[in-house]
Amino acid sequence: MEQILQWFAEHQDMIYIVILMVFVGIEVIGRVPSVLHTPLMSGANAIHGVVIIGAIIVMGNADPEDITALILGFLAVILGTLNVVGGFVVTDRMLEMFNKKK
Amino acid sequence: MNRMESLLLFIYLIASITFILGLKMLSNPKTARKGNTVAALGMGIAIIGTILLYTNDAGDHLGNHVWIIGGLAIGGVIGTLSAKNVKMTAMPQMVSLFNGMGGACAALISIIEFKHLVHDFKPELYAGGGYTYFSTLDGGVLLVILAGLIIGSVSFAGSMIAWAKLDGRLNDYAFNGQHIVNIFMLIFTIGLSCMILFLRPEETITFFYAILALSALYGILFVLPIGGADMPVVISLLNSFTGIAAACGGFLYDNSAMLTGGILVGAAGTLLTVLMCNAMNRSLLNVLIGSFGASAQANQSAGAQGTYKEMSISDAAVLMSYSSKVVIVPGYGLAVAQAQHACHELEKLLADKGVEVTYAIHPVAGRMPGHMNVLLAEADVPYEKLKEMEEINDEFPSIDVVLVLGANDVVNPAAKTDPSSPIYGMPILDVELAKHVIVNKRSMKPGYAGIENELFFRPKTSMLFGDSKKVLQDLIAEIKNL
Numbered sequence: 026m027e028q029i030l031q032w033f034a035e036h037q038d039m040i041y042i043v044i045l046m047v048f049v050g051i052e053v054i055g056r057v058p059s060v061l062h063t064p065l066m067s068g069a070n071a072i073h074g075v076v077i078i079g080a081i082i083v084m085g086n087a088d089p090e091d092i093t094a095l096i097l098g099f100l101a102v103i104l105g106t107l108n109v110v111g112g113f114v115v116t117d118r119m120l121e122m123f124n125k126k127k
Numbered sequence: 128m129n130r131m132e133s134l135l136l137f138i139y140l141i142a143s144i145t146f147i148l149g150l151k152m153l154s155n156p157k158t159a160r161k162g163n164t165v166a167a168l169g170m171g172i173a174i175i176g177t178i179l180l181y182t183n184d185a186g187d188h189l190g191n192h193v194w195i196i197g198g199l200a201i202g203g204v205i206g207t208l209s210a211k212n213v214k215m216t217a218m219p220q221m222v223s224l225f226n227g228m229g230g231a232c233a234a235l236i237s238i239i240e241f242k243h244l245v246h247d248f249k250p251e252l253y254a255g256g257g258y259t260y261f262s263t264l265d266g267g268v269l270l271v272i273l274a275g276l277i278i279g280s281v282s283f284a285g286s287m288i289a290w291a292k293l294d295g296r297l298n299d300y301a302f303n304g305q306h307i308v309n310i311f312m313l314i315f316t317i318g319l320s321c322m323i324l325f326l327r328p329e330e331t332i333t334f335f336y337a338i339l340a341l342s343a344l345y346g347i348l349f350v351l352p353i354g355g356a357d358m359p360v361v362i363s364l365l366n367s368f369t370g371i372a373a374a375c376g377g378f379l380y381d382n383s384a385m386l387t388g389g390i391l392v393g394a395a396g397t398l399l400t401v402l403m404c405n406a407m408n409r410s411l412l413n414v415l416i417g418s419f420g421a422s423a424q425a426n427q428s429a430g431a432q433g434t435y436k437e438m439s440i441s442d443a444a445v446l447m448s449y450s451s452k453v454v455i456v457p458g459y460g461l462a463v464a465q466a467q468h469a470c471h472e473l474e475k476l477l478a479d480k481g482v483e484v485t486y487a488i489h490p491v492a493g494r495m496p497g498h499m500n501v502l503l504a505e506a507d508v509p510y511e512k513l514k515e516m517e518e519i520n521d522e523f524p525s526i527d528v529v530l531v532l533g534a535n536d537v538v539n540p541a542a543k544t545d546p547s548s549p550i551y552g553m554p555i556l557d558v559e560l561a562k563h564v565i566v567n568k569r570s571m572k573p574g575y576a577g578i579e580n581e582l583f584f585r586p587k588t589s590m591l592f593g594d595s596k597k598v599l600q601d602l603i604a605e606i607k608n609l
Binding site for chain 1: 173
């Protein structure tokens with residue numbers, strides 16, 4: 026318990042970011058028309074692909090002798106990239122069709 | 128802090144700003160596409176910056192560059208190809224699939240970091256000390272790892288089920304007391320995590336993998352009973368889960384880009400989920416717990432049975448050609464049949480004959496909000512012809528013919544009149560007020576919500592059975608011959 030409290034104290038600036046971002050996230054998309062719900066969901070989906078950075082760090086720190094870590098890390102990088110690239114491309118394709126109507 | 132590290136922090140700041148800006152722009156039709164590009168660019172520099180500039184606590188740069196680049200290349204190629212080639216109708220399941228990948232990525236990171244954490248300890252140092260070596264593990268790090276593991280695997284497993292359902296590979300499945308089992312499993316999973324966090328038992332490693340298995344199972348059982356029509360809401364919810372899982376990684380690596388990106392999506396995704404539910408006039412709880420399937424069966428036996436009348440293609444062609452106002456109501460059937468181009472052709476043909484044709488777009492027609500807009504935009508239907516529900520509902524009494532193409536639940540009057548109906552309270556298109564209603568569907572089978580539609584049995588309604596594309600082509604040929 027003490028450790029966890031201490032962890033909170035050490036990370037308080039990050040916890041502040043979390044709280045502020047919750048409000049920013051809500052505020053930013055507050056007035057989205059229902060037509061854009063799906064592209065927005067898809068775009069947000071691509072943004073959480075930022076988890077790829079974690080995968081890159083894990084992969085880069087992996088011990089080259091440790092095959093399990095290498096394979097798991099490699100898998101994480103592939104999956105994360107799929108999330109990012111696939112997410113942005115799909116969103117772009119959806120929005121491309123919206124734009125054509127102008 | 129050396130120069131490289133500062134530069135990387137600066138890059139992360141830029142990336143965070145692009146995420147916020149991108150999301151902001153994505154919620155406005157005019158800037159949406161640019162917003163997506165802005166966020167993608169931010170992501171790109173964050174990735175490149177991490178590879179080149181990241182240093183760990185010991186000051187070492189990242190190694191294994193071949194692996195990293197290889198993974199990025201494989202993921203990039205597969206991601207681009209599958210996203211480019213997916214059919215418009217399969218878009219929602221694609222989003223679900225990509226979301227699952229993100230969840231799995233977060234869970235994998237947790238697994239690797241946990242192995243790392245446990246591996247670094249030497250049991251012999253702690254033997255005989257009266258406590259297990261697990262007690263020295265950093266509680267805060269464990270908390271973040273466990274949160275990432277649980278949320279990531281729930282999101283992964285749930286997204287896979289949502290994908291399989293939307294792709295038609297899996298049917299709704301529920302057993303009695305499933306909700307109780309689900310809640311019990313959730314409590315058990317959290318209980319195990321608390322045991323690891325606070326008690327550090329000998330079995331910590333076993334518990335960790337038990338939590339992994341339980342979370343994945345929970346994800347499956349959580350999504351399985353939810354009706355296929357509600358999948359977009361579920362995907363949006365799982366989307367925000369993955370965001371939070373990504374943010375856990377932000378804590379793990381003191382990485383502000385992961386933190387802002389993750390939490391931003393977590394918050395926006397949750398709000399979006401609620402907005403989607405509002406568009407259907409249902410609460411999130413109702414979507415998650417009140418599975419459509421069960422109540423629909425009860426409804427069907429007592430459902431509005433009666434006689435419907437069929438119409439021939441030529442009758443429909445004559446009726447529409449000599450009307451002054453026609454409204455087309457597109458639905459999922461149109462998307463499945465890929466009939467959007469034929470639909471546009473019919474609309475142009477009728478317009479040439481002096482008929483005023485508009486489209487009535489229900490906010491949740493199809494399998495995702497905005498589905499019909501995207502589909503019709505693909506066929507170059509002018510934007511002005513698409514009328515939103517609020518806009519057109521008052522006009523229906525003056526409409527001569529409403530042509531319903533593969534839509535069902537969104538024109539079901541039971542939503543207004545029958546309090547026992549599972550869709551009761553959902554705003555619908557008031558097509559029954561028009562002078563004639565022509566309904567095209569493949570058979571008399573109920574729509575996605577699994578409920579009968581009394582509209583089909585009304586005297587003003589005529590049925591035109593068959594695949595939307597085939598029927599539209601026949602109609603076009605018939606009208607040309609008039």
